[in-house]
Amino acid sequence: MTTTLITGGTVVSATGRSEADVLIDGEKIVALISPGTTPLGTIAADTVVDATGKYVIPGGIDAHTHFELPFGGTEASDTFESGTRAAAWGGTTTVIDFAVQTTGTKVQDGLAKWHDKAAGNCAIDYGFHQIMGGVDDDSLKAMRGFVDEGITSYKMFMAYPGVFYSDDGQILRAMQTAADLGLLTMMHAENGPAIDVLAAQLVEAGKTTPYYHGIARAWQMEEEATHRAIMLGNLTGAPLYVVHVSAKQAVEQLAWARDKGQNVFGETCPQYLYLSLEEQLGADSKEWGAFEGAKWVCSTPLRSREEGHQDHMWQALRTNDLQMVSTDHCPFCMKGQKDLGVDDFRKIPNGIGSIEHRMDLMYQGVVTGELTLERWVELTSTTPARMFGMYGQKGVIAPGADGDVVIYDPKGHTTISKDTHHMNMDHSAWEGFEIDGHVDTVLSRGKVVIDRGEYLGAKGDGRFVKRGLSQYLI
Numbered sequence: 001m002t003t004t005l006i007t008g009g010t011v012v013s014a015t016g017r018s019e020a021d022v023l024i025d026g027e028k029i030v031a032l033i034s035p036g037t038t039p040l041g042t043i044a045a046d047t048v049v050d051a052t053g054k055y056v057i058p059g060g061i062d063a064h065t066h067f068e069l070p071f072g073g074t075e076a077s078d079t080f081e082s083g084t085r086a087a088a089w090g091g092t093t094t095v096i097d098f099a100v101q102t103t104g105t106k107v108q109d110g111l112a113k114w115h116d117k118a119a120g121n122c123a124i125d126y127g128f129h130q131i132m133g134g135v136d137d138d139s140l141k142a143m144r145g146f147v148d149e150g151i152t153s154y155k156m157f158m159a160y161p162g163v164f165y166s167d168d169g170q171i172l173r174a175m176q177t178a179a180d181l182g183l184l185t186m187m188h189a190e191n192g193p194a195i196d197v198l199a200a201q202l203v204e205a206g207k208t209t210p211y212y213h214g215i216a217r218a219w220q221m222e223e224e225a226t227h228r229a230i231m232l233g234n235l236t237g238a239p240l241y242v243v244h245v246s247a248k249q250a251v252e253q254l255a256w257a258r259d260k261g262q263n264v265f266g267e268t269c270p271q272y273l274y275l276s277l278e279e280q281l282g283a284d285s286k287e288w289g290a291f292e293g294a295k296w297v298c299s300t301p302l303r304s305r306e307e308g309h310q311d312h313m314w315q316a317l318r319t320n321d322l323q324m325v326s327t328d329h330c331p332f333c334m335k336g337q338k339d340l341g342v343d344d345f346r347k348i349p350n351g352i353g354s355i356e357h358r359m360d361l362m363y364q365g366v367v368t369g370e371l372t373l374e375r376w377v378e379l380t381s382t383t384p385a386r387m388f389g390m391y392g393q394k395g396v397i398a399p400g401a402d403g404d405v406v407i408y409d410p411k412g413h414t415t416i417s418k419d420t421h422h423m424n425m426d427h428s429a430w431e432g433f434e435i436d437g438h439v440d441t442v443l444s445r446g447k448v449v450i451d452r453g454e455y456l457g458a459k460g461d462g463r464f465v466k467r468g469l470s471q472y473l474i
């Protein structure tokens, strides 16, 4: 077993910061040592990592990724191998991807397929949520095996009729089962049937460009579905976690339910904090013309800055009306994938790739004063660990936890570009973004996988994490 000592840094947790050295023995953190104390005698570690002037934080946890997701006649362009490697570059040491059951297939087959895709291919640790694409007697029975499989959360879609969609009766039945088992219900909250009508009307009127993706998926569709999901959760007693929240009105629904004491939670994603309907979806360029906006076609969609959604998301992250930031990493290339929808925005595969940039993008909130350092750690690591039943093992720098550690240099600087990122994409949704701060060194279960600009990890290093029940419930 090798020992690693991280010296001279400022250890930041969700609740505070302190000057301490961190000792890792093999895969586990074994001690935090304050300056001037030598409780373990003279420590002669095999490897010493100097973190002077830098932050030492628990590895990032991205609880919402889609590697190799079949969508719109194509497949998300990052594999488990490329996606988890890019995650490591960006200071994320655990991902939770979504195993997929589509309508008409068996849940167990979907899960087995996802284990096959991931096993032996990941650079960092990974877990799964289960997408339920068809709620029936069979799938409800399958849910009863989830906890033993270490899959304690599952996702349903109020959108995408004919693909992933569940109607209210199906949602009700699944939530009843989830309440019984203690599972966390994750919801894609958009009124899909109404959106599909609006989208068809727009296309018929000749409004086919990416911008109209955002118009069809109006905020009213998100607010209404969020409210409906909350009420179904209220009735059944099922804890609810709403994914990729982008409308301020949806946040207001979550806050309303939380104020009444309901177990309701929400995540947003970097794209809903920084990007907008006007500036990105409505963009055009020499290269792609009016189709440039396809890079940012995702669902829920980017919202209008004029309407104030982005500012509201930042505020909600401060007030804990939103508890987490995940990426919904679902990358597609422009050539050969996004361009399937060049004549009709409905055919553009939905998704943005950001897994490599989440820690950096959220650190900008610290730079601008939107977030404290501690809240940055909480939103990107500690709460994801608690929400999804991994806290203690992940999400914290403490004796007994996995040696998942990021050394972050606040003096570093990066310009994001497709030419330097490690995601399998021919463009970047974040091209030209200037980042203050930099991921310097990353350890995954005690192994240095990123060493100041060098990748030292390997596919197969990452292991499946069997998760427990949520540790975040009220």
Ligand code: DUC
Binding pocket: 066, 071, 188, 297, 298, 299, 300, 328, 330, 350, 351, 352
């Ligand atoms: N939203 C996306 O943008 N992509 C994949 C699925 C989803 O819900």
Ligand code: ZN
Binding pocket: 188, 243, 244, 299, 300
């Ligand atoms: Zn979704």
Ligand code: ZN
Binding pocket: 064, 066, 328, 330
């Ligand atoms: Zn998603």
